[in-house]
Amino acid sequence: MTENLPPLPTASGSFGDKPVLTxxxxxxxQDLAVQVLSRGEGEIVEAGDDIEVDYYGQVWGGRMFDNSYDRGSSITFPIGTGAVIGxxxxxxxxxxxxxxxxxxxxxxxxxxxxxxxxxxIGGTDTLVFVVDIRGTTR
Known part of the structure; x- marks a missing residue:
């Protein structure tokens, strides 16, 4: 994560809404960029937690490839343990x-x-996600 990030996409909507990326x-x-669009007031997510999220994924400048909003159900997975992409x-x-x-x-x-x-998703594609963090369990 770096300061002085290049311009990032903007996301419509607020927590819980399916976003539209511009x-x-x-x-x-070529570096990971993380931007908190709205900060929650819940627990801090720690490595090894199970995290529950809604997400929207799109290739940079391209098409949406997956999202949980259309399915109407969040997903839960271990975070910080190599179970998901880096x-x-x-x-x-x-x-x-x-x-x-x-x-x-x-x-x-x-x-x-x-x-x-x-x-x-091609081998040179940058992925952009909007992630709503719904919960965490240890």
Whole structure:
């Protein structure tokens, strides 16, 4: 995570709303970028917690590839343990429950050179997520 980040996409809506992303006319950074869109007041997410989130994922400047809002159900998974892509482990640990966080994740912290072809993600694609942190359990 760096200061002086290049322009990031903007996200519509507030916590719990399916966002719409608007991308700047600049290339994505090759560094992880984390922007807290709205800070919650809940517990701090720690490595090893099970975290419950809603999320929206889109390729930088491209199409949406997955989101939990359309399904109407959040997901729960271990965080900070390598169970999910590195950008989620690095970007969500230390956030507060109730926060809406924007993550811009370069390929090396996403799906790597292989990408995820079944989701339409190439090996050089930067991934952008809006994540609403609903809860955490230890």
């Amino acid at each position: 991308f700047p006319d600049t290339p994505a950074s 950008g989620w482990d690095e970007g969500l640990v230390g956030q507060q429950v109730g926060s809406r966080v924007l993550l811009s994740i370069p390929p090396h912290l996403g799906y790597g050179e292989r990408g995820m072809p079944q989701a339409g």
